Amino acid sequence: MGSKARALLKHISLILSLLVIIILAPLPSPASSPQELLHVGTGAFTEGFYQVAEAQFRAFLRSYPRHIHAQKVMYLLGKALYEQKKFAEAKAVFVEVLTSQKAFRASDAVYFWLSRSCEKLDDLSSAQSNLLTLVTKYPQSPWYHPSLFLLGKISFQEGQYKRAEMYLKKSLQDRNSTSSLSRSAKFWLGLALYEQKRYKETEDFFQEVADSKSKEDLLEEALYWWGETLVKLQKYNKGAAVFRSLLDRFPQSSFTAHALYGESVCLYMGERKEEALKGLLTLKNSFSHTPLLPHVLLFIGEIFIDLDRYQEAIEVLKEYLSRFPQDQMRVQTLLNLGWCYLKRGDFARVKEITYEIVKLSPAEREKALAQYILAELNTYEGNCQEAMPYWFNLLNTSMYRQEALFKIAVCSFQEGKYKEGLVNIDLLQLEYPHFNKMDEVLWIQGESFRELGNISEASKAYVRAIKEYKRSSWHAWCLYRLIAISVDEEDMRASERYFETLRKRHPINELFYEAALKVGIKKAEKAEYESSLKYLTIAAHSPNSTVVKNAVCWQGEIYFDLNEYQKALDTYQRVVAENPSSADALTSMAYMEMGNINYLLDDQKHAKEAYKKAIEASRDEKFKEKVKLLLKHLKASKRGGT
Missing domain, CATH: 1.25.40 (Serine Threonine Protein Phosphatase 5, Tetratricopeptide repeat)
Known part of the structure; x- marks a missing residue:
């Protein structure tokens, strides 16, 4: 029989013996020798039979309290209790080992497991104290770097993120560290950096943990926090991919709801609104009791608004108001709801909502909201004169000042008050350089300068708009204006x-x-x-x-x-062929030119017909007189034979 086979039989024999002990004799015999108790106890511990190990070790200590291996057995007893989650008993045993008159050679290990027991009991102060003792007294201990890791983790739990960073980085300096410890240290270091808002460094650590080819422990957590970090870094496409990886690899994850929400945020910010909406609807339907639900409903409502799907937005916002009547976002939701009714032309509902906002609280904020709705309502109706007083009142509120500056500029432009509008645009650009409608602001600025005859400043506004806002709906208009200006200035190259x-x-x-x-x-x-x-x-x-x-x-x-008269004649024929009976300047002009060409081609009959049709198609008396002269000249030339 080979050595491997003998070892296997011995291992099986040990397990069977332990099972017999568990089933037939759970309590050790008082007559057991110390060697037997120690052998069975350590074997049981190694195989994970911690209850048996505990019984053997306790029997050993009762029978042989002064044995040479008593302290070792007490240490093993503490570990057996720890593995059974009897943390308070384990702590007491480890303390007894350390306070024993006889020094224990493996005190560093005792300090480590004592600190772990304290940590499990939420006694972080004692855990930290024991770990500090270990790293101070035993810098060469195999528990040194694991202790640094635990110190970092505890510091993080206490909100001491900078200190946590220090310990975790030190724990990573051990080249012999296990891959599991290294991965855990990197994960917690990533969290510590995240809390310090050092997102670029955070990303590197979470990515390293996620890309690790070893066991998948912490992969789920690393993927989630990596996704959150990418959101902070505004790397939305990559963030969506990371959240999707988490959802695909861990479909039953406790992070699923938050990952779906994070993915939807990334998709929305990446202009993939339909996909974001799909994810949020899945989240709403599959996780109806998630604490994220109020945010989910509001987010769905906002996307419906962005997509101009106002009826669907109304339905989801009303659901939010019904399910969360006391939520702090109620007023903002009412505002969004009012906006939807405004867009659908249901002004009566808008006013109802405005009054409800006023009733909710007499505070300045709610008054401002009501004024905002009324200002928007009147602006939407084209009643700038009625809207302007509300917008001017809103200039004194931080929440609506930027929108008020914008709408005052819009109304001023519509009323032909270009200089007044430009003043508000200057303030808006100075105070809110990242205003979300800056493309439209630049368009209005350019148009105002153009109306005032300041073509140079108008061009600057148009050029900035086409460079900075390529996806704007005003992009084509600004290009058109620049083309027109270049043509007027005869700058054909531009x-x-x-x-x-x-x-x-x-x-x-x-x-x-x-x-x-x-x-x-x-x-x-x-x-x-x-x-x-x-x-x-x-x-x-x-x-x-x-x-x-x-x-x-x-x-x-x-x-x-x-002098390509036939081509010219065919071309003018296209103008009148579309609607021969139409009366407009271009049609009458085309007939006149057809008459001129036929005259030059010595086709007086068709020339006469064309001139007559030109007179019939025109509403311009001066033009008619001009054509009549041509017709008269034609008749005269016919009589004269020329």
């Missing part, structure tokens, strides 16, 4: 550069075609016919019929100037 940006970013926006028309006309006026035709061809595909007619008319004008 106009073409801005047009190219407009083409790349907004190829289906109506302004794209209008800009093409504007550039095309200017190039036609400068006799750059080939380039002009390229832009006019783009404009001719506009969904706006007026832009199309303009573009085609100018194409006809170019062909006329190039």
Whole structure:
């Protein structure tokens, strides 16, 4: 029989013996020898039969209190009690070992397990004291670095994050440290740094724990806190991926609700609002009793508002108000609810909500909220004169000052008070440089300067808007204005550069075609016919019929100037073919030019017909008189034979 087989049989024999002891003789015989008691006790301890080990060790100490191994047995008894979670008894045994008259060689181990017992009993002060004794007296002990780790953990629990950082970093200096201890130290160090708001360093430690190829202990926790750290660092795409990894790998995790919420925050901030909404709805339906529920309902409501799904927002906000009537966010929720009704045009409900806010509390904050709703309501209705007093009152409130400055600027612009609006814009940019509607602010600023004739300052506002807010709904408008300004200043290189940006970013926006028309006309006026035709061809595909007619008319004008009369005639024919009976300036102009071309082609019959249709299509008396003169000249030339 091989040595391995013999060892295995011996191991099995020991376990069977222990089982017999447990079943048949739970209490050791008083006549047992010290060697037998120690052998069975240590064997039971090694195999995890701590109750048996406790019985054997207690019997040993009763029978042989002065035995040479008595202190060792007492130490083992303490550990057996610790493993059974009898922490108070374990603590008493470890204290007795340390206070014994005879010194115990492994005192460092006793201090360590005594501190662990104290920690389990929430006696952190005693635990810390014993650990400090260990690291001071026994710097070479194998328990030295584990003790530093525990000191760091206890310091963290006491809120002493800087001190926790010091101990945990020292514990990591042991090159012989087990991977488990190293991973635990890094995890708690990450938490200590997180609490100190040192998120970049925090990220490195949590990522290291999560990427560890050893056992998965602390992986679940590390993934969660790594995700939270990424939220703090505004790394939303990566944060969403980390939270998703936690949810996929640990579907039954205690962190699931918070991880779903964290993932939804990251998706929302990453402009993936539909995905964020899906996660929040899952959280709401699957974790109906989570303490996060008030935040979840409000978050769902805000996303519905962002997506212009106001009826659904109303439903979820009303659910919040019904389920959490005393929640501190009630007033803000009423405000959001009022906003939804405002957007749906239900002004009666808006006023009801405003009065409810006033009734909730006479405090200044609630009054400000009510004024805010009334200001928004009147602004939404286009009644700036009624809204302005409320907005001016809100300038004195920190919560609504930035919105008030913005809305005063908007109302001033709409009323043609451009200088007054610019004053408020200057204040808004100075006090709130990160205002969430700064793109619209820059647009209004540019338009105000343009109306005042200050084209240089207007251009600066438009340029800043297109550089800093590429996803803004005002981006295309600012580009269009810069194209128009460049055309007016005959800076064709700049106009073409801005047009190219407009083409790349907004190829289906109506302004794209209008800009093409504007550039095309200017190039036609400068006799750059080939380039002009390229832009006019783009404009001719506009969904706006007026832009199309303009573009085609100018194409006809170019062909006329190039003496390509048949092309010109065909082009003008496109203008009138769309709606031959329409009465507008472009149609009448097209007929007149068709008359001129037919006259030059010596087709007096068709020239006469075109001139007559030009007169019928026009509402401009001066234009009609001009065409009548052409018609008269045509008749005269016919009589004269020329």
